[in-house]
Amino acid sequence: MPNSTFTKILGWKRAVVDHMATAGAVLAAVLVIAPLLAIFIYLVARGAGALSWAFLTHAPKPVGEVGGGMGNAIAGSALILGISCLIGVPLGIGSGIYLAEYGRGKLAILVRFIADVLNGVPSIVMGMAVYALVVLQQKHFSALAGGFALGIMMIPTVTRATEEMLLMVPRSIREAALGLGVAEWRTVLSVTLRTALPGVITGIMLAFARVAGETAPLLFTAFGNQFWNWNLNQPTAALPLQIYTYAISPYDEWHQQAWAGALVLIVTIVGTVAVVRLVTNRGVMKGTS
Amino acid sequence: MGMSISVRTLNAWFGRTQALYDISMEIPANHVTAIIGPSGCGKSTFVRCLNRMHETIPAAGVEGSVTIGTLDIYHNGTSPVEVRRRVGMVFQKPNPFPAMSIYDNVAAGLKLNGHYSRRELDEVVEHALQMAALWDEVKDQLKKQSGASLSGGQQQRLCIARALAVQPEVLLMDEPASALDPISTAKIEELIFQLKTQYTIVIVTHNMQQAARVADSTGFFLLGKLIEYDATEKIFTTPVDKRTEDYVTGRFG
Numbered sequence: 001m002p003n004s005t006f007t008k009i010l011g012w013k014r015a016v017v018d019h020m021a022t023a024g025a026v027l028a029a030v031l032v033i034a035p036l037l038a039i040f041i042y043l044v045a046r047g048a049g050a051l052s053w054a055f056l057t058h059a060p061k062p063v064g065e066v067g068g069g070m071g072n073a074i075a076g077s078a079l080i081l082g083i084s085c086l087i088g089v090p091l092g093i094g095s096g097i098y099l100a101e102y103g104r105g106k107l108a109i110l111v112r113f114i115a116d117v118l119n120g121v122p123s124i125v126m127g128m129a130v131y132a133l134v135v136l137q138q139k140h141f142s143a144l145a146g147g148f149a150l151g152i153m154m155i156p157t158v159t160r161a162t163e164e165m166l167l168m169v170p171r172s173i174r175e176a177a178l179g180l181g182v183a184e185w186r187t188v189l190s191v192t193l194r195t196a197l198p199g200v201i202t203g204i205m206l207a208f209a210r211v212a213g214e215t216a217p218l219l220f221t222a223f224g225n226q227f228w229n230w231n232l233n234q235p236t237a238a239l240p241l242q243i244y245t246y247a248i249s250p251y252d253e254w255h256q257q258a259w260a261g262a263l264v265l266i267v268t269i270v271g272t273v274a275v276v277r278l279v280t281n282r283g284v285m286k287g288t289s
Numbered sequence: 290m291g292m293s294i295s296v297r298t299l300n301a302w303f304g305r306t307q308a309l310y311d312i313s314m315e316i317p318a319n320h321v322t323a324i325i326g327p328s329g330c331g332k333s334t335f336v337r338c339l340n341r342m343h344e345t346i347p348a349a350g351v352e353g354s355v356t357i358g359t360l361d362i363y364h365n366g367t368s369p370v371e372v373r374r375r376v377g378m379v380f381q382k383p384n385p386f387p388a389m390s391i392y393d394n395v396a397a398g399l400k401l402n403g404h405y406s407r408r409e410l411d412e413v414v415e416h417a418l419q420m421a422a423l424w425d426e427v428k429d430q431l432k433k434q435s436g437a438s439l440s441g442g443q444q445q446r447l448c449i450a451r452a453l454a455v456q457p458e459v460l461l462m463d464e465p466a467s468a469l470d471p472i473s474t475a476k477i478e479e480l481i482f483q484l485k486t487q488y489t490i491v492i493v494t495h496n497m498q499q500a501a502r503v504a505d506s507t508g509f510f511l512l513g514k515l516i517e518y519d520a521t522e523k524i525f526t527t528p529v530d531k532r533t534e535d536y537v538t539g540r541f542g
Contacts, residue, residue, distance in 0.1 A: 104347070172384040176448070178345055180398035180455055181374030190401050195388045 043266060047259030055260055060226050060242075063251065070261050072228045073242035074268075076143065079230070080222055080238055081212055083147025088154025088211075089204055093193075095155070096162020096200075101188050103163075111159075119156040126153055127217035135221060143229075143236035146222025150214060154207040161203020165196035201280050205273045212269050215240040239265045291489035292358035292375075292458040293318040294339065299353035301334050301343055308334045310513045312353070316506075321481060321490045323504030323521065325497060327536070331513040332493045333381075336461045339491065340376035341369040357459060374402070377452035377488075381464040383444035385436030385451070391427050394436040394447055398455035413454050421450035422480055442473025449480065460484065462492040466499065478503050497537060501525050509533045 054069050061068030095115070099108055130149040135141055169192050177187040193200070211217075218224070223235040224245065239261055246258035294316040301309040309331045316322050324332045337343040338351055341362060355362045362372045385394050395414045399405045405413070414431070418424040423446040427439070436447055445465060452460060462481070466474040481490060481503045494500050500507050501521060508518040509530075517524060517533045528534045 170384075172380060172382060173386060175342065175345070175380065176384040176386065176451075177397070177401070179340065179342060179373055179378040179380070180401070180451065181370050181372075182398065182401045183370050186401050191386055191388075191397075195386065197388065 040266065043259060043263040047256070047261070047263035050253075050256040050260035051263065055257070056264070059228050066253070068257075070237075070239065070242050070257065070264065072225065073237040073239045073261070074264065076222070076225065076229065076237035077212070077239040077265075077268075079143050079232070079236060080146040080150060080218070081208070083144060083232070084150035084154055084211055085204075085208065087148060087151025088158055088207060091151075092155045092158025092204075092207070093162050093200065096159045096166065097188060097193065099159065099163040100166035101192070115156040115159045118152070119160075122216075123153065123214050124216040124219075127220050130217065131220040138233070140233070141221060141223035141235040142233045143222055144232045146218045146236060146238065149217035149221045150211040153211050153214065153217065154204075157207035157210065158200075158203050161206070162196070162200050165199030165203070166192055168199070169195045198280065201276065205276060209269050209273060212272075213240055213265060215244050239268075290458070291319040291485075291487065294459060294489065294491070295354075295356040296339075297354045297356075299335075299338060299351070299355065301331070301338055301352075302350040303334075303346070304348040308513050309338070312515045314508060314515060314518055316489065316491060318489050319485055319487070320505045321485050321492060321503050323500035323507040324491065324493045324510060325495075325500050325507060325536070326510035328495075330510040332510050333463050335510065336378075336463055336491055336493055339459070339461055340378055341372045342378065344369065374398075374455055375457055376459045376461060377455065377457035379445070379448050379452055379460065379462045379465045382468055383441055383448050385439070385444050385447050387435060387437040389436055390432045391434055391436050391439070391447065392431040395450050395454050397451060402455075414450075417450040417454040418447075420453050420480075420484070421446045422476060423447060423450055440473075442469050442476065445469060445473065445477060446480070449477075453484075458489065460488045460490045462490065464493050464495060467495060474499070497525070509536060511536070 052069070054067060055071075056069060056074065057071040058067065058069040059072040060070070095111060099111060102108075103111065126149050130145055130152070134145040134148055138145070173195055174187055174192055177191040178184070182191070218238050218241050222238050222241065224241040225235045225237040227237075229236050243258045243261040243265065246254040246261065249255070294314075296312055296314040296316070299309055299312040300307065312335060324335060326332050334343060339355060339357075339362075343349050343351055351363065353363070357372075357376060360372070360375070361367060362376075386397060389397060392414055393400070395417050396405075396410050399410060399413060415424060415428075418427065423443060426443060427434075427447075436444065439447060445468075449460075449465070466477045469477065478499065481492065484490060485505075492500075492503065504521045506519065507521040507524040509516045509524060509528075509532075511532055517528055517530045519529075524533060525537050528537060534540075
């Protein structure tokens with residue numbers, strides 16, 4: 001070897017740089033995970049004591065009575081989030097498809113701009129807007145109004161995620177389908193969207209996780225309820241609302257229940273995202289990158 | 290059965306840049322016709338005009354007429370979707386649908402166009418894969434593996450099977466072997482030789498030996514114009530035009 005000293009020094013330097021870069025990346029990853037882990041541990045420490053089967057299945061008891069739970073709020077959240085997904089997912093995916101596949105003119109620029117603005121609208125403002133648009137018209141609070149507010153909040157995230165994921169599908173894949181004599185709308189739905197689906201689902205999960213914890217838009221829309229309610233047109237309890245009400249109450253037992261509620265909320269969100277991931281990953285073929 | 294193709298004064302543009310000038314060409318049925326020429330000469334644009342894929346690019350324009358069998362493909366009432374069903378295409382880079390199994394890749398053209406029974410699809414898929422000489426290599430993993438998990442050469446044969454499954458009358462191949470190793474290339478060429486009994490094949494190639502091996506006739510394109518079009522042997526041994534001679538003897542290109 002002619003340059004053996006040179007290679008040796010260079011090799012030594014490279015090893016140091018390599019280790020430093022690796023350490024930096026690991027450190028960054030730890031710093032990202034740490035706050036989440038800290039929140040989770042704290043929630044478990046404060047809330048696990050109040051967790052019980054009754055907490056998950058019972059409605060709240062009046063002040064002064066022992067026991068009661070957030071069962072109605074968990075059910076109410078599920079109801080409201082179901083409605084918001086029914087509104088946010090199809091509209092978000094639809095407008096994302098429009099932007100990615102057909103959006104070249106002025107309308108597309110407008111839609112993109114509005115989606116970005118909508119993303120930045122404070123959630124309390126969204127609640128007030130839906131209060132004026134839906135609650136005042138109907139003259140009562142309802143799960144529908146709450147789901148509507150959260151659904152609108154999901155739209156921009158789902159739209160932009162869908163658009164970006166569709167644009168990442170190579171043109172050659174579209175051409176393959178068009179070249180087979182597949183109609184354009186069918187190509188978009190069954191080939192392009194299908195190829196982009198894992199990314200689109202990530203976007204939907206992000207939007208879902210974000211609105212699942214929202215309190216402000218529900219204050220004047222779903223309003224909250226101390227009792228069980230399955231009627232879409234009635235005021236409905238939701239976990240974040242219940243946590244808020246309990247957290248600002250003067251009672252120690254309610255405080256503990258609020259912690260337990262927060263724990264349930266986080267576990268449910270993480271659980272839902274994980275389940276959706278697992279189910280959609282099962283449909284993915286072997287050998288897809 | 291393959292169909293003959295008749296091209297008359299075909300012009301094509303990308304925006305304001307003209308890519309093809311007055312191309313007229315009679316391509317006989319059940320013939321392999323090679324299109325050769327240096328990069329950027331309009332070879333790909335030409336074949337993409339034969340199944341109306343050119344117009345899928347924004348700002349692309351076409352003028353002139355192309356008749357396949359008796360179908361005037363640029364007639365007002367002709368739908369591009371119908372044209373593409375009858376004129377299959379294999380692209381330069383293998384492009385299987387990554388989210389679909391091998392089976393679904395081959396069945397895609399039929400499935401996405403409507404209503405075929407399971408048994409019909411099973412038959413069509415097996416037949417198409419056999420024609421593309423891929424059946425034996427993939428028959429055990431048809432529904433388990435993604436089309437993208439195959440090797441490059443297998444992927445390209447999968448794409449050929451996918452194109453054959455819709456039973457086209459014409460098969461366009463845009464440099465189908467340029468991304469493949471010599472063994473895969475040989476397999477594709479052998480395939481072309483067998484397929485021409487049932488299809489009219491137009492193949493774009495950079496590789497002059499390939500044109501000489503597989504094609505009955507060859508057209509030489511230069512700067513968007515068809516310089517010379519004749520029997521392959523004639524083009525490679527006694528070309529009429531000086532520019533053709535320079536190209537096939539490797540003096541430029």
